[in-house]
Amino acid sequence: MYLFGYGGTGDGHHSRRTSLTGSRKSSTDDVSKVVDDDETVVEDQDKNILSAVLGQLRRGADLSRITLPTFILEPRSMLERITNFMQHPETLLPTNTIEDPEERFISVVKFYLSGWHIKPPGVKKPLNPVLGEFYSCYWDFDDDSKAYYFAEQTSHHPPKSSYFYMAPKQRIRIDGTLKPRGQFLGNSAASMMEGIAILRFLDRPGLNGGCEKYYLTQPNMYVRGILVGKMKFELGDHSYVRCPTLDLVADIEFKVKGYIWGEHNSIGGTIKRASTGEVLYELSGKWNEAMYIKNVRTGEKRLLFDATRAKPTPPSVRPIAEQEERESVRLWKPVVDALIARDHDTATAEKSKIENQQRLETKMREADGVEWRPRFFRETQPRDEDEELDFVLASHVDDRASPEEQVKQILAIGPILPGRNRRPSRYDIPQYRSSVDIHNRSDVAVHDDHLPNSPPPPPLPRKDTHLAPSTGKDLPVTPINEDDLIDLDHGMGKATLVPTSEGVKLAGESSATVDDIEKDLKAIKIEEQTGIKSAGDPTRRAA
Structure with a gap:
């Protein structure tokens, strides 16, 4: 999922052990202009820069080719930020062990809602991945198992980020393609979050001989006050969690605050029987605080997830010395170092070097009649099992293999663990x-x-x-x-x-x-x- 930043405090069931590499987290050092977690006051000089960049655009204009000033950038790539979606393993790993179908579906909804609070203070956007950039990481869990993640920028215009996550011991797999589409809306900017993620429980039977699948979409994102007033981040519109095997669908509304009434960061929604439309549960609360679920049939209301008490579990990455030039952490290190130091001139210069190299390579490919294709993912075909996705992992990881064999197959994809460089x-x-x-x-x-x-x-x-x-x-x-x-x-x-x-x-x-x-x-x-x-x-x- 496309999520904003890293944060959160409290306790989580699955803690992260100290790894050989340690872990990197998104910087939250540059907070001098932050009013609260969702607002940033932009200085006049910086606001003038934004006005110069955006002021001549028409409402509804595509922002994908607009270069934004570095003071609003989060010091990490989008490919890394997607891992926020997986940073509450305590909500995901036990889910496949729940036998009651409705409770298992509710647990998936809880997992889905658990990551939205993870964000840096204020309003920040991640670095746009360059074509062919990739990012890999892993999680260590208390039961000596691991989860693995691999992502690659599979398209630049339009931007598409494809990713793969797997916890072999827990028999859980996630595949997804993220397709953000930026729009200028006057004093606001929107990121229309197209694309889906498919979550599988590999040992549970599903439709047509497959396994139990959950299809997840996501809300759109808005930044208000980009030209006038305080910059404010909001999630908005409807997203869905759908499981055809269980005949259940969750319709979740992320509510934006109105001019007169309403609250920031509120959610509402229902869990229904897909075939009949019968409402079984109602959802309420705030995605950055406490969220609740109510059983419509019994009237019982209970806490679903409390973001104020939850502690994210960030992944670990290989040392930079072992990383390839196109890996996110190494590729963007000069930019990230400058952003953390709040040296925006250097950040802009280093970012331009990377972008200019991309332009040069694009021109060379066009002149040579060569079509670029991803290294770790491939485009889906009409008969593919996951044809709803734009790209899927090119390497074969057998859903029916043993966890031990799956680990071998995952590690053969590319470099993930320390000391295991790809040939x-x-x-x-x-x-x-x-x-x-x-x-x-x-x-x-x-x-x-x-x-x-x-x-x-x-x-x-x-x-x-x-x-x-x-x-x-x-x-x-x-x-x-x-x-x-x-x-x-x-x-x-x-x-x-x-x-x-x-x-x-x-x-x-x-x-x-x-x-x-x-x-x-x-x-x-x-x-x-x-x-x-x-x-x-x-x-x-x-x-």
């Missing part, structure tokens, strides 16, 4: 075609806003899942060997590996040389400093 593979390396090969057009500049309209020639055949060729007939060429690649090492790791001259010769194709791409990077830097675009030189030549 590099040439199938992770992007491959580029020279822009000279695109109908002999040598005037395609990385800085150009548009590439030639004529279609590129057929690309090199690929069998990897990281990059795939665009449409066209396969060419019988010699594949580039892993030894014939060189890392440009601009802080982006394997994604900057390109063929050397020898590799190009073996493949029988032209490609960008290191000097050409170095020149492009320097041109971008000059453009940033002067605002003047470099003219003229082709982006790449035959090696």
